[in-house]
Amino acid sequence: MKKTNKKGFTLIELLAVVVILGIIMLVATPNIIGIVNSNKDRTLIEDAKKFASTVEYKLKAGKIEKPADGKCVIIRLSYLDNSEFKNAPNGSPYSNYSVVFVKNVSGNYKYAVALIQDDSKGIIAVDRDNLYNSDAKKYIYEQVYTASGPSTWKINGGPKGSATNKENSLNCESGSKLLN
Numbered sequence: 001m002k003k004t005n006k007k008g009f010t011l012i013e014l015l016a017v018v019v020i021l022g023i024i025m026l027v028a029t030p031n032i033i034g035i036v037n038s039n040k041d042r043t044l045i046e047d048a049k050k051f052a053s054t055v056e057y058k059l060k061a062g063k064i065e066k067p068a069d070g071k072c073v074i075i076r077l078s079y080l081d082n083s084e085f086k087n088a089p090n091g092s093p094y095s096n097y098s099v100v101f102v103k104n105v106s107g108n109y110k111y112a113v114a115l116i117q118d119d120s121k122g123i124i125a126v127d128r129d130n131l132y133n134s135d136a137k138k139y140i141y142e143q144v145y146t147a148s149g150p151s152t153w154k155i156n157g158g159p160k161g162s163a164t165n166k167e168n169s170l171n172c173e174s175g176s177k178l179l180n
Contacts, residue, residue, distance in 0.1 A: 040089035044123065045136045047085065047094075048115040052128040054080060055100040056111060064179065067104045072177070075100045077115075079179045088117035101125065103171075 055075050058064045067073040077085055077098040088094050095116040103110045113131065116122035123131070126139045 041137050041140055043089040044140060045131055048113045048123045049131050051115055052100050052111045052113045067102060069104050069106060072101055072103045074178045090117055092118040
């Protein structure tokens with residue numbers, strides 16, 4: 001009698017392995033994508049805190065003009081010339097519309113941050129103190145595009161309406177000095 005040498009796998013066994021690997025990938029991929037997106041959001045919040053802290057430091061060091069009582073100074077990201085803010089979490093640069101609002105309220109300085117990525121995602125005019133809350137991710141906005149162009153901003157999947165945020169109590173629109 002002749003012995004047959006059975007080395008290797010049958011087609012059914014290989015097919016079963018491919019199906020099992022496919023199921024594992026189907027389950028794991030959304031979790032991995034969710035973790036990456038969550039880390040990008042946390043990085044955006046940390047960059048916004050760092051942006052406000054950098055402005056606060058330069059204000060205290062006398063490198064930025066202090067606003068008069070009741071007035072604001074608006075500092076653009078480009079004014080700081082800080083290499084730490086070259087790239088947003090998505091890899092693109094932060095927008096030139098990224099600013100820190102500083103308001104003098106009876107000698108106390110209040111800060112609000114607007115930090116925008118070039119792909120229209122960011123934090124829009126949020127009081128700095130709110131970024132230290134455990135639910136700071138609720139301040140991350142994304143611009144929703146339609147066939148006719150950008151239409152509105154949404155926050156956490158729901159429509160927000162406009163780019164103004166009621167969480168910013170500084171009201172720095174009029175009489176503010178812009179530092180480019």
